[in-house]
Amino acid sequence: MNEAAEGGCLCGRIRYRVTGEAVAATLCHCGDCRKASGGTNIAWAVFDRGDFAWLGDEPEDYSSSPGIHWLFCKDCGSTVGYRRSERPQHMDITTGTLDEPDRYPPDVEIWVKDKIGWEPLHPDLPKREKSSLNEPG
Numbered sequence: 001m002n003e004a005a006e007g008g009c010l011c012g013r014i015r016y017r018v019t020g021e022a023v024a025a026t027l028c029h030c031g032d033c034r035k036a037s038g039g040t041n042i043a044w045a046v047f048d049r050g051d052f053a054w055l056g057d058e059p060e061d062y063s064s065s066p067g068i069h070w071l072f073c074k075d076c077g078s079t080v081g082y083r084r085s086e087r088p089q090h091m092d093i094t095t096g097t098l099d100e101p102d103r104y105p106p107d108v109e110i111w112v113k114d115k116i117g118w119e120p121l122h123p124d125l126p127k128r129e130k131s132s133l134n135e136p137g
């Protein structure tokens with residue numbers, strides 16, 4: 001899976017490329033991911049920053065609290081990425097914005113304690129009440 005993969009936002013203004021394998025892949029049910037996406041959860045694929053490049057315009061940056069940055073397209077609003085100042089070596093990408101999201105399936109569900117009551121959980125994935133990586137604590 002060392003072939004490059006690309007992705008981008010709904011309108012296409014933001015495009016990116018990853019070249020390495022994901023160092024983590026999660027399905028996050030936390031309240032912040034719900035609000036940031038408008039969906040019931042966000043699937044994240046986490047890459048080494050050195051394996052990642054924006055191909056054109058860079059996204060806007062919304063900081064929801066110190067050191068936490070949500071990256072989104074100013075034209076269409078898609079949340080494409082997430083960065084935490086405490087782990088600058090990583091670039092988290094919303095799996096849903098990858099052109100081939102099936103290549104990066106999540107391997108753990110996190111923040112299950114915050115999930116919406118009617119949202120079903122994946123039958124086969126391990127669960128964590130809180131975070132493994134994206135939202136420590």
Ligand SMILES: [Zn+2]
Binds near residue numbers: 077
């Ligand atoms: Zn866009």
Ligand SMILES: [Zn+2]
Binds near residue numbers: 028029030042111
């Ligand atoms: Zn989350």
